[in-house]
Amino acid sequence: MSKNVTSEKVEDIKSVTVASSVLANLLSVTDRRIRDLAQEGIIVRVKKGRYDLAQSIKNYIVHLKANNDIKEVKNDNLDLDTERALHEIVKREKTELQVKVMKGELHYAEDVEKVMTDMLANFRSKILGLAPKLAPMLVSRSNLTEVQDIINNECLLALSELADYDPILFYNEKYIDFELEEDTSGDVVEKNKNKDS
Structure with a gap:
């Protein structure tokens, strides 16, 4: 079959x-x-x-x-010099990423998640608060344009919660204020600006 x-x-x-x-x-x-x-x-x-x-x-x-x-x-049976060069490339990339984080050009995922969760929770709370806030204001109004304007203004106010991007919000205690300076060998080193002199 x-x-x-x-x-x-x-x-x-x-x-x-x-x-x-x-x-x-x-x-x-x-x-x-x-x-x-x-x-x-x-x-x-x-x-x-x-x-x-x-x-x-x-x-x-x-x-x-x-x-x-x-x-x-x-x-590839890399020789020691090639290994060192590859290692230096990785170190450089890591340092470049760390500098971007410190400058606020790059953010840790957990920081973004925390800020966005807070922002969306505030937005949700404002949206859920619209009906109890607006119902008493609108119950006696009969002018459709006036009702729409009041609702629109409250919606724009709630949406402003999402409009305020501030990179400072994405920083946490991992970020250090630092300067780069050359030591006597010509290598670039970090100097913590927050240390007491």
Whole structure:
């Protein structure tokens, strides 16, 4: 007996889930490897024995590429000078990021989350407070334009909570006020401006 195969045209595979055996066959790995990759968070398990096809394939490709890049670096047999140069590049990038953070051009994710959570909580509170605030003011008014103006003004006032961006809000105690100066060897060093002299 032959299986019935549907010839439906699939336009989007975002919602397609497959069994581990199908995914193992597509990726040319074993079922056991699929389970291992799922535990590592590379393959996306939707429910027992079912996997998100599209996201799992994307993640697996990224995983393979990352592993290949690591192998290439290991296989290059880098000499000590090259290793030092690569290390200095990483240190420089790290320092550049730290300087951007200190200048307020770059923010830590947890700081952004805290500020935005506070801002949105205040906004939510203002929106939820509109009805109790406006109902007594508007109950006796019959002029539609006047009612709309009052509501509009209160909405703009609530929205102003979201309009006030201040980079200072994103700073926390991790930020240090510092100056850069050269030491006698010509290296740039940090000098803490907050220290008592």
